[in-house]
Amino acid sequence: MAERPYTLLSWAMSLDGYLDDTTDQRLVLSNAEDLERVDAVRARSDAVLVGAATIRADDPRLVVRRRPLRARRAAAGLPESPARVTLTRGTDLDPSARFFTGEGRKLVYCTAAAAATLRRRLPGDVTVVAAGDTPTMDGVSRHLAECGVKRLLVEGGRQVHTQFLADGLADELHAVVAPFFVADSRAPRVVADGLLPWNRDRRAHLVEVRPLGDVVLLRYALSRRFDPDGPGGATR
Secondary structure (H helix, E strand, O other): OOOOOEEEEEEEEOOOOEOOOOOOOOOOOOOHHHHHHHHHHHHOOOEEEEEHHHHHHHOOOOOOOOHHHHHHHHHOOOOOOOEEEEEEOOOOOOOOOHHHOOOOOEEEEEOHHHHHHHHHHOOOOEEEEEOOOOOOHHHHHHHHHHOOOOEEEEOOOHHHHHHHHHOOOOOEEEEEEOOOOOOOOOOOEOOOOOOOOOEOOEOOEEEEEEEEOOEEEEEEEOOOOOOOOOOOOOOO
16 A cells, blocks of 8 residues: 655644634735745645635635746656645535646545536546545545655645644644734634644644745644655755
């Protein structure tokens, strides 16, 4: 059985640990310099994963944007962008979402009950994987490894990050801190309630602090598999 992918979690948050506010407008937590960094991390990954809620809320493309990075992947015999991966318990996915457009591999992990409907609704080049009664991060990781994914970048959202952390499947964390507060308890925080391996009795290991304009990147090693030269390493 193939070893699970090296897994890097990535998020941006406010000074008080929120992912968003409660308005209808998207809350911009990153900046241009950090977006370039994320683009480089994507370019060094085999797959990018987000939850279905992130697709519905943010409509992300999840592709490598800069031409030199795309060309570098192509020269190495790789697709210009990593595979796009999501998981869902239901069927509420818009087939016109940017996640499903353009070239490149796209995988949707879903419940067995939702698989037939999603195969009918989604574009023909999307691979729908029936993952039992409830898709789990461990099951998805194992299947991705069997598909040849060695480096997995997880970009959200809150429930997905919480489950990867709770199941001990994260090797590295990139937390970008924006220079403002949300200060609204109704807004979503970076993780949901739960028992996580890193707590008051077990601190995560900080390996890098990098200012990026008016935001700052905190890079943490979360497992013995941490690779300083992996997809989250040198990104310029």
